[in-house]
Amino acid sequence: MANGGMRAGDAVQLPVIQQSAAPTVADQVFDALKKSILTLELPPGIRISETEVAKLMGVSRQPVREAFKRLSKLGFLLIRPQSSTTVSLISEEAVLRARFIRTALEVKTCRTACSTISMGGMKVLEELVQDQKDAVSSEDRELFHLLDDRFHKEICNQAGVGYVWDLIHDNKSHMDRIRMLSLNPSSLRHALDEHIAILDAISATDPDSAEQAMESHLSRILVLIEEVRQQDHRWFSDTTY
Structure with a gap:
């Protein structure tokens, strides 16, 4: 390999990886x-x-x-x-850290989406919210949790910063558990209303309202922590993972 580079015909051989969409x-x-x-x-x-x-x-x-x-x-x-x-165990400090990261990233992302989102992008978000309405009606919390993530990820995509969701995804595991543990008919409807507020602000191309709606939505985790702690405080640890 001249100059440290690999060329076809060099002695080094690497296997061909067989790619498959199946998990x-x-x-x-x-x-x-x-x-x-x-x-x-x-x-x-x-x-x-x-x-x-x-x-x-x-x-x-x-x-x-x-x-x-x-x-x-x-x-x-x-x-x-x-x-x-x-x-x-659930680390409250890790939940709050994830919330800080999400707020810092998603508030900016939401503002950006107001000026970058296309009509097609709006349609995708609207369909996701409609699917969430159906999940709330059937009280399917697992489906709602999945659609919740898709909604936030799609905002990142429409803002042109899809990679931001990768950063969020890697930091939100403890936050996910709080969200899942707190999902009941009332909290499902509350989360849906917050998503509708975010969607309306983006649709109106109102970055200030979009920022406020997103920050309010992500701040609700503070209330949910206490609700889950009341279910069973033994689920919590002071350790940050």
Whole structure:
């Protein structure tokens, strides 16, 4: 390799990767465990093991190990080598940190979307809000949670900064648990109303109102923390993950 570069015909050979849109076994294990953690089927503090999960899901330990590592990186699992793996307790400090990051990024993103969004983009947001209305009517909190994320992600996309959602996604795991644990018929409707306010402000190309609506929406997590803590304070830890 002359000058440190690789050229066709050089001795170095790399395998051709076969790409597939289908989720891997590790992806499926990850998704199933994450859902179980968010819905409290696996509550904060419970111990789980690779062997146990592999046996219950009918897979080998390798994809379970990969899923555990991904969940640990997101803050959902606390892995103690040679000891135990537990579903992490909820760190209030981590929730507040995530809220600060989201507010700083999404308020600016929302303002930007007011001047960059297309008619097609507005249609996508409107359809997402309509889907949320349907989820509220059927009291489907898991679907609403999914649509909530899609709504916020789409605002980032329409502002031309889709990569911002990647930053948010990597920092919001504890915030997600608070949101899921607090979703009841009343809070679903409240969140929907807040999304409608955000949508109306963007539609009116009113950046000040959009900023205010988004900041108010993300600040509601402060109320939700107390609601969840009243359900079971043992779910919380002073540790930041």
